[in-house]
Amino acid sequence: MISSRTQVTEMIVSAKVRKGLKWADVAEKVGMAKEWTTAACLGQMQLSKEQAAVVGEIFELSDEAIAWLQIVPYKGSLPTAVPTDPLIYRWYELVNVYGTTIKELIHEEFGDGIMSAIDFSMDIQRQADAKGDRVNVVLSGKFLPYKSY
Amino acid sequence: MISSRTQVTEMIVSAKVRKGLKWADVAEKVGMAKEWTTAACLGQMQLSKEQAAVVGEIFELSDEAIAWLQIVPYKGSLPTAVPTDPLIYRWYELVNVYGTTIKELIHEEFGDGIMSAIDFSMDIQRQADAKGDRVNVVLSGKFLPYKSY
Amino acid sequence: MISSRTQVTEMIVSAKVRKGLKWADVAEKVGMAKEWTTAACLGQMQLSKEQAAVVGEIFELSDEAIAWLQIVPYKGSLPTAVPTDPLIYRWYELVNVYGTTIKELIHEEFGDGIMSAIDFSMDIQRQADAKGDRVNVVLSGKFLPYKSY
Amino acid sequence: MISSRTQVTEMIVSAKVRKGLKWADVAEKVGMAKEWTTAACLGQMQLSKEQAAVVGEIFELSDEAIAWLQIVPYKGSLPTAVPTDPLIYRWYELVNVYGTTIKELIHEEFGDGIMSAIDFSMDIQRQADAKGDRVNVVLSGKFLPYKSY
Amino acid sequence: MISSRTQVTEMIVSAKVRKGLKWADVAEKVGMAKEWTTAACLGQMQLSKEQAAVVGEIFELSDEAIAWLQIVPYKGSLPTAVPTDPLIYRWYELVNVYGTTIKELIHEEFGDGIMSAIDFSMDIQRQADAKGDRVNVVLSGKFLPYKSY
Amino acid sequence: MISSRTQVTEMIVSAKVRKGLKWADVAEKVGMAKEWTTAACLGQMQLSKEQAAVVGEIFELSDEAIAWLQIVPYKGSLPTAVPTDPLIYRWYELVNVYGTTIKELIHEEFGDGIMSAIDFSMDIQRQADAKGDRVNVVLSGKFLPYKSY
């Protein structure tokens, strides 16, 4: 009996290691960006029937697990409010150190409102650099103005 | 008596509102990116003697306050571990929802290590869009491989 | 020296008690809904120049305080993550008890996405009832579908 | 052996995905509002013998599970004090941003007391809108005046 | 400038010690129970105009402070979620040790619902006892049944 | 293998639902107050050999489980420091709102010390009331004066 998406995520993660798969390849088969596809496989996005079927085949999931992929998950991928993993913590640190800066500059440009985390996309790329390659990440979120009424 | 950088940040923020200044203009006078300059003025970066002098003049700071700008601050700009402000929270949410995805994809491309938050830069831009303008943010951090020994 | 919006909120709250004002009257003068106006006066919304001038006159604020009303505030009106005040706690309890229900029903109707808290309005009314009058609150938020990419 | 309502909720959730059911249909069969019915199925409300029998049939529950549906549950549907799921967080954010506003306006209209979360009902509807459909939620709670003695 | 009820509570507490007053005497002058009166003076209840005048005279408060007594306060009298003071902690411990018992027995008698903390009164008395006097506390709260709809 | 009292509590709770028992009846058979008996069955009190035998028979427990009932349990019945269940939360709220009041009045009557939560009893009764029946709870705790030395 599957009673939460977390169980399906564990099946996917387990199969991925066992079969030696790559997220980039999974994404190509699903036909979506590698960022969205990975988030979806890790239990953060709802998949369409077709996408779920493809993912199910790749990771050899049962029909019940495939049905769960099409359910909107309870989101949030981290076990603690402040993440302990160093790679993820650096992102938390960016929000902590640069949070008020980001707020000031978006408001200066757009006025009151937010950068959407829903109408949002992310692109992660390697940038070659003689002093050491860099991780380049482009975040794109629709600006949503606060409604006054 | 000034005993922490926080007091200087409050002076700057207060003067900014009183004088109706813009971070973009401050940055231009300082000669650095608006993201770095804003973070520096908000107490997250150490300024050089010249930068501190310019900032001091813009915000009419005392010599003691200008001296404090040249001290490395105790960083972290948020009053709570989980930010309450909606704009900043959306960024926390991104880390929460996409944290494991970012981790997977960077490791898939680079192996074990992190994206530096120190050898790091950020660029925030408005992207015109017929369905509503977007906030585009480019984050660039050097990849640092875990040392094995 | 004013260095945060909180100080202006305290001036407003203090003047309101001293002068025996009502939020409904303030809202009428500002020309906005009482819900938006109260939130704005309590430091949660940015006011336009004209709105700030009206509010400044009502509460006898200084020019510096009026300037602060036009700055986007750091939002979040509660001193603790779980509110201690019984009236506000009941709302926290609603989110706690009904949170998963709200999630299920919005997803069932709209698919994956959220009800916006930014493109949002609220209307609070008294509903006469023989068994005891009721508080009726209408919340209206734009549905924002999760973008897949 | 069933030793908590949580186990029954997991059975219901699991069966719902497996059988592809909708809360609206479940509610119709139970003969109650979809909001109350969903909350009840998710372990937040006590069901009557008749309601439990209907729910038991829909989700193919054992007699023991049906007995548990008639027990008052330990309420609270969220795994953390601050919810991580974006849809539910937006509601937490409303309480955080508008909490003091709601408090002020209810007290201004009714005096000291609270809006009941027990003698309470909720109605969630889609409101068509050219700029994007909206989620409309009506909350109705009896006003309970603080007793002085 | 008074900007919160807390400041008025501090004035009252300070005057009480300075003048050597007793809550029982204050309550008699106010004409309410000593439990309600003490809670009101400690910033947890709204006072009527007449009650505020009496309290103001007893503790020699300014008109501004007396106005604040008539405002509904932000309630919650403890500095931490788990109280450190031994006397108050014992009450927290009762809730912790007996919480599920109280829940079971009220539900067994009344069905689903709560004991109101709003339509509520409390009476604290000394009960003489040869083995050591006892504190007897009677709590009376209206039962509020959960509404189903 | 039983390794904690919690497992026995789960057996009791499970049997109670399965067999449709009432705490009042259990208490009568055990020969103790319903408050003490319920707390004991819910894992908060140590039972005597005779009491454990009766409880074991009622809930059809194994000898090992009956042995565990005679062990002093690790007390505390709530899963979180601030309880999420509305009925239990109201009690937490009473401590929060009235905590300093209770402290003041007990000290005014008795001097420094506490109301014992160990030499303590509780009695919960329904009080008929035309405006809605009330829950009446009498708490009786020995006053324990602070020793000075």
Place this chain on the structure above:
Amino acid sequence: MISSRTQVTEMIVSAKVRKGLKWADVAEKVGMAKEWTTAACLGQMQLSKEQAAVVGEIFELSDEAIAWLQIVPYKGSLPTAVPTDPLIYRWYELVNVYGTTIKELIHEEFGDGIMSAIDFSMDIQRQADAKGDRVNVVLSGKFLPYKSY
């Protein structure tokens, strides 16, 4: 205006450093044990009129401060739930490492109940030891059996 015992504790601590006093000498003048006297001066115990007068003279306190010494304080001397100071942390660690041991052994000897922290005394002594002097602490608390009823 003094509005809390904390202010008086700060006066005492400040005077003690300024005047170079010792707790042992203070205790001798007060005529109580050094453990009780120190706790009382640090804001954890209520002093009698005579004791307060002596303490007031030693630390040159005002009459208002002396009046506050005779009020039962809100107890708890640590700024965080887990103490950061190494000396005090070692005691927290003892409770953490030996907590279940202490519980087992007291219950084995006395049955269910607690060691009182109210009818309690403490004695701290230096014990000469060739391998390094030791701190010897004797704690004495009345055993309080749990009441069954």
Place this chain on the structure above:
Amino acid sequence: MISSRTQVTEMIVSAKVRKGLKWADVAEKVGMAKEWTTAACLGQMQLSKEQAAVVGEIFELSDEAIAWLQIVPYKGSLPTAVPTDPLIYRWYELVNVYGTTIKELIHEEFGDGIMSAIDFSMDIQRQADAKGDRVNVVLSGKFLPYKSY
């Protein structure tokens, strides 16, 4: 497969209840103080090969479990930072109420340093008393002076 000392502690605790053993008797067979022995059996101390063999025989442990007894455990016996169990909480309360007192008096006698929780022993005894028997606990810890360098 045993993968943590906690599993062995559960085996010991389970066997102790099942066989009706006493810590004092276990300690005698092990040949150590009852305080040390109980702490060791509850997973807080490392046992020697001989001690582990004796404990293994008493509680009928497997060879694998006996091997685990000889491993230094991850210490800390409490499930929450602030213990909920009343007996253990009283000790936490002592640290909270008397923490600063203990600190002051040890520093007054010894200078800067700590009372060791490692080179430490504890002795718990019943002290007969006409007004009710007392728990007497002697704590002995080596004083460790802070090194300056």
Place this chain on the structure above:
Amino acid sequence: MISSRTQVTEMIVSAKVRKGLKWADVAEKVGMAKEWTTAACLGQMQLSKEQAAVVGEIFELSDEAIAWLQIVPYKGSLPTAVPTDPLIYRWYELVNVYGTTIKELIHEEFGDGIMSAIDFSMDIQRQADAKGDRVNVVLSGKFLPYKSY
């Protein structure tokens, strides 16, 4: 099915106790420092194919477990934010007591930046000492200057 590195760590730890192995010997076979090897076996580092094969042989792991050793783990080895184990807590205490000192001295020598925890190594040695042997730990981390841009 293995779905997290934690399961593999438990297998390793279990086998180590069962077989009586030493980390120093494991490290020698792996051909890396004992500090890195232990951290890797405890689930904090990614192993190469060859290293994983050696570790798998030593601890008799399945192929699936060996595959998991080559995956970058979710790092963080402690169950609570403030560690309860005395040995590990002393390190937390060092950071707490000396944290600002370390910050000051590194900035004084190097300017703004950090000591890397990624390009980092650690060496733990016993240092013989007549007054008691000492643990000597050498930490070496690359200095990373904050980028200004």
Place this chain on the structure above:
Amino acid sequence: MISSRTQVTEMIVSAKVRKGLKWADVAEKVGMAKEWTTAACLGQMQLSKEQAAVVGEIFELSDEAIAWLQIVPYKGSLPTAVPTDPLIYRWYELVNVYGTTIKELIHEEFGDGIMSAIDFSMDIQRQADAKGDRVNVVLSGKFLPYKSY
């Protein structure tokens, strides 16, 4: 009136910035290591009369402030349990990632016990390195074996 060491630390920090001093120079004048001296000036160590006099002269402190330097401080230099400052966080991360490794290796070498944080010294040095200079830190703490009794 000075009522805590924190106030003296603020005076020192303020004077250091104002006068442009270096910790290394302060340490030389005090005649102690720069690590100990900095920690002492930042409120973590007790100074001798002579050391306090030197520090007082360097930072132009009052006699009262100099007296406070000779008092054992309440230690702990960080404002939050998990530090937000990136440099200090890296050290917290080391404890988190390597905590169990350190524990294993010290126990493997020494048996049960701890590395003292009291009989402890620290030495921070720059190590030139072609690939970027490194921070080298040597920590030396006496091993303290757990006493069994």
